[in-house]
Amino acid sequence: MxxxxxxxxxxxxxxxxxxxxxxxxxxxxxxxxxxxxxxxxxxxxxxxxxxxxxxxxxxxxxxxxxxxxVEDRVGSVPLRGPGNLIVVAAPHDAALGPAMALAEAVRGQLRTSGLIEAYRIPSVEGRREAAAARAEAAASGQPVVVAYGLGRPAWTATHAAAAERLNADQTWLVVDARHKHADTAAWVAAVQTRLVVHALAVVGAAETSTPRTVERLGIPVGWTDQSPLWN
Structure with a gap:
């Protein structure tokens, strides 16, 4: 043809x-x-x-x-295998809360990366540090969850390229249900130029009259206001 x-x-x-x-x-x-x-x-x-x-x-x-x-996509259930690396990404520092909750749910080790830092939480940057974090988590029989700060929405594609170098097994995006759908969709599309996105962690769903608008993004929702949906 x-x-x-x-x-x-x-x-x-x-x-x-x-x-x-x-x-x-x-x-x-x-x-x-x-x-x-x-x-x-x-x-x-x-x-x-x-x-x-x-x-x-x-x-x-x-x-x-x-x-x-088509790349195999793990669904909206977080990975729990020893040494699995899950990236939870969001603008600014919005990934930290959901990443902490996700790490607790899967009993994993927590790390930060990108434009986000947190007191007493180790950071990982690049392939070597990500591989070292995997090895440490695997030795203790845990996955590792990385809260990744993508900075301002205008910088998303650039910082998503850096996040790609972590070679995550699963990527979650944190989206705010209170934001305009067009703005959220544009941001998600920018992330998807570099990362395969497996699931969404939705915040603000209880504070909007249209919480299900995020479903139009076409990505499984696995977390809403820090409450897991996979149980």
Whole structure:
């Protein structure tokens, strides 16, 4: 199928979905697509219009003949394995509270990183320190939870790239249900340019009349106002 026709069908059939994957399309060289490796191109489909909630996007792409390789996504249940590394990211210092609660729930070790520091909580920066934190946690049979400060929303993509170097097994984003959905969606999209996001920790849900708006982000909600939903 010609590349132009494939893109047209993708837009028509996958309206409203944000779907990230690796698609092998030999010969396609559009400037806006960034190749992550030989023979494959990484892309994110735009949000065009509503899509039925239960529609299987991967199945539709398969029927079209597009070979798609999607990264396995751990759901909204936090990892508990020894040495597992979970990043909880948010603007400014908003990740610290949910990360502390999550670490307590999984009986894990707590660390900080990025633009966030906390008294008596060790920090990790980069691959080597993250690997050392993993090894220490694995030796004690615990996971490690990292509260990651992404700074101002305008800096999100840059600092998400630094967070990517921690090579987390699972990434949670802290979102505020009281904020405008468009602003939250833009921030989440910026994070997703560098990180695979597995779950949301939602704060402020009890202080808004529209707490379920965050579900429109298309990411499983695992935590609401520091109360786990996986039990």
């Amino acid at each position: 010609p590349a132009t026709s494939l893109r047209a069908l993708l837009r028509k059939l996958v309206r409203g979905a944000r779907y990230e994957g690796l698609v092998a399309m030999p010969g396609l060289g559009d400037a806006e697509l960034e190749p992550p490796g030989a023979g494959a191109l990484r892309f994110t489909l735009p949000d065009l219009s509503p899509l039925p909630a239960r529609e299987n996007v991967g199945e539709m792409l398969h029927r079209m003949g597009a070979p798609v390789v």
